[in-house]
Amino acid sequence: MQSNGTNVRLSLMMFLQFFIWGGWFVTLGTFLGNNLGATDGQIGMAFSTQSWGAIIAPFIVGLIADRFFNAERILGVIHLMGAGLMYVMANAAGFRDFYPFVLGYMIIYMPTLALVNSVAFRQMADPSKDFSRIRVWGTIGWIVAGLVISFVFSWDAPDAIAAGDLRNTFLMVAIASAILGVYSFTLPKTPPTVSSTKKLPIGDILGLNALKLLKDSNFSVFFLSSILICIPLAFYYQNTNPFLAEIGVPNPTGKMTLGQMSEVLFMLLLPLFLKRFGIKMTLIVGMLAWAMRYVLFAYGNADDLVFMLFVGVALHGICYDFFFVSGQIYTDSKAGEQHKSAAQGLITLATYGVGMLIGFWAAGQISEMYTNAEGHDWSTIWIIPAGLSAVILVLFLLTFKNETVIYEKE
Helix, strand or coil, X not given: CCCHHXXXXXXXXXXXXXXXXXXHHCCHHHHHXXXXXXXXXXXXXXXXXXXXXXXXXXXXXXXXXXXXXXXXXXHHHHHHHHHHHHHHHHCCCCXXXXXXXXXXXXXXXXXXXXXHHHHHHCCCCCHHHHHHHHHHHHHHHHHHHXXXXXHHCCCCCHHHHHHCHHHHHHHHHHHHHHHHHHHHCCCCCCCCCCCCCCCCCHHHHCCHHHHHHHHCHHHHHHHHHHHHHHHHHHHHHHHHHHHHHXXXXXXXXXXXXXXXXXXXXXXXXXXXXXXXXXHHHHXXXXXXXXXXXXXHHHXXXXXXXXXXXXXXXXXXXXXXXXXXXXXXXXXXXXXXXXXHHHHHHHHHHHHHHHHHHHHHHHHHHHHHHCEECCEECXXXXXXXXXXXXXXXXXXXHHXXXXXXXXXXXX
């Protein structure tokens, strides 16, 4: 079992990793629409850069982290590069200037999600028990970023948005990225699991060996469900901050951290829930929460029904932990020892990649379709992903067989 000192080091890694992501991604739609004059379709393009990065991520991780270089060193180099790109994005004059750099940033950032998981998992004797205790610090990092934006600097206040203060989020993240870049070189050594001198088929070199997991029918159902459920999930990431700001909810970024605060609670409850109810029920509860959240958004408002919006945001903890985090644990349990990084990259491709690529495009198109003189017809926009989530839940319920998460020891 890893020492307390190692736990602290891994926890700080997770804190910085998700402080960086939460520090600019939540307010991206609001920034682009208000400060760079981007259309809903262009905002969808910007969010889709996350998906292009996630699609490329398994190949980068499988080619480099599993074969040639230590994962923690790759992590350090990427975040140092990311600091420079964030600085350039902060100074972009328009969407055309901004887009190439956000695309480049997300192509190098998304592989780090698999890398931090690999660094963490390799230090753990029992990831199903230990991972959530480390990963919860990533959620805390995201919360701190949102609170700083809303309640320390007030960059998302109406007058501050009009003045362009959301540009400062990119500068804040550039500093954090530089810190994590340097810090990564001090993390526990995570060497390649496959010898660089061993001759392997090209599919193995690129990390495509993880596709062998799809021969397992249950994992195939999980993989397909992961793609589909991330289509409605994209609506949350792309539209929630602009939605709350447009209808007049004060400090929308800070209040959106209610979702991450609930993540902390449910992250700690996740091991108990997995042990008591199994992986199938855990994933089902996560998908059910997605459908409920969008219904609450569709019928809530900024006045007497504002509590519905807050409950919908707070459900994010169940949505994320019970599907994404449990899915990462499930994927790690199914992967062979040599291909754990590639397996994490594969599930990143399914969720943040293919599913959200479709979802961000759909969210942009639907948002433009339901734009009116006052802004947007948000009730209609939100009811669409609610219905889609419900359909995916029923299909998963009928086709996925419950199983126990088991780790093979060397």
